Amino acid sequence: xxxxxxxxxxxxxxxxxxxLYEALIAAPTERTMGDVQRIFYYHVPSAWTAxxxxxxxxxxxxxxxxxxxxxxxILAMVTAEVGVVFCTVVLVTGPIWARPVWGIWWTxxxxxxxxxxxxxxxxxxxxxxxxxxxSQTPVLAAVLAIFGAxxxxxxxxxxxxxxxxxxxxxxxDGGSLDPRMAHVLLINWAAFLCLAWLVCWTRxxxxxxxxxxxxxxxxxxxLEGEGSR
Amino acid sequence: xxxxxxxxxxxxxIHGTYLVILARKYSKIQREMKSLRK
Numbered sequence: 001x002x003x004x005x006x007x008x009x010x011x012x013x014x015x016x017x018x019x020l021y022e023a024l025i026a027a028p029t030e031r032t033m034g035d036v037q038r039i040f041y042y043h044v045p046s047a048w049t050a051x052x053x054x055x056x057x058x059x060x061x062x063x064x065x066x067x068x069x070x071x072x073x074i075l076a077m078v079t080a081e082v083g084v085v086f087c088t089v090v091l092v093t094g095p096i097w098a099r100p101v102w103g104i105w106w107t108x109x110x111x112x113x114x115x116x117x118x119x120x121x122x123x124x125x126x127x128x129x130x131x132x133x134x135s136q137t138p139v140l141a142a143v144l145a146i147f148g149a150x151x152x153x154x155x156x157x158x159x160x161x162x163x164x165x166x167x168x169x170x171x172x173d174g175g176s177l178d179p180r181m182a183h184v185l186l187i188n189w190a191a192f193l194c195l196a197w198l199v200c201w202t203r204x205x206x207x208x209x210x211x212x213x214x215x216x217x218x219x220x221x222x223l224e225g226e227g228s229r
Numbered sequence: 230x231x232x233x234x235x236x237x238x239x240x241x242x243i244h245g246t247y248l249v250i251l252a253r254k255y256s257k258i259q260r261e262m263k264s265l266r267k
Contacts, residue, residue: 036232042236042240093239206258
């Protein structure tokens with residue numbers, strides 16, 4: 001495990017650098033939008049990574065509710081936190097792309113609104129975990145995470161089932177993405193997945209150590225209380 | 230081109246800020262561990 005971390009860090013750094021080069025220099029320029037279309041190589045992989053993290057959060061939350069497993073609880077918290085970071089990237093890069101292409105920063109379009117709602121649900125999840133002192137916090141958070149996860153398929157499929165201003169899917173069924181662009185998109189997604197894995201790993205270890213420290217601190221204060229009697 | 234640069238910079242500022250928060254959390258835990266060992 002200890003050896004795996006530096007290897008993953010190196011792979012992530014190499015993939016991110018290569019992905020950046022491919023996105024900014026190697027990828028062909030889109031005819032209608034020009035260079036601003038290159039935002040797509042960060043916006044879309046960030047969204048896919050956030051969805052995957054929220055999916056893991058959902059599975060971990062259900063596992064916690066069934067088995068009351070502390071590891072599942074930590075995994076749920078970590079994936080929600082890192083997922084919010086990636087979702088923030090989506091919500092920031094989207095309007096930066098929309099301004100030159102649509103002429104507006106934001107519109108209350110179904111997909112944009114549902115993505116904002118998704119972000120707000122997971123931010124409230126993290127706030128609940130941070131500020132609630134109840135012993136039932138992990139259970140309440142797990143239930144909230146299940147509601148949050150219901151929004152993920154709604155965000156994903158909103159452009160398939162409803163007329164929205166957001167661009168239609170460009171890969172998969174009905175997609176018309178240039179294969180060179182698809183290649184750059186997948187490299188950047190692989191890079192972001194490695195980054196998410198690396199950050200989740202670090203955050204997971206930190207949370208485990210923090211819980212151990214808190215346990216030791218409460219034990220210490222208990223022993224001090226006994227000693228002063 | 231400015232919008233492209235802004236989007237890429239914003240992405241790395243967001244990830245960088247989160248990594249700084251993690252680094253601060255790490256040093257706080259280390260300090261707490263040190264005070265426990267005393």
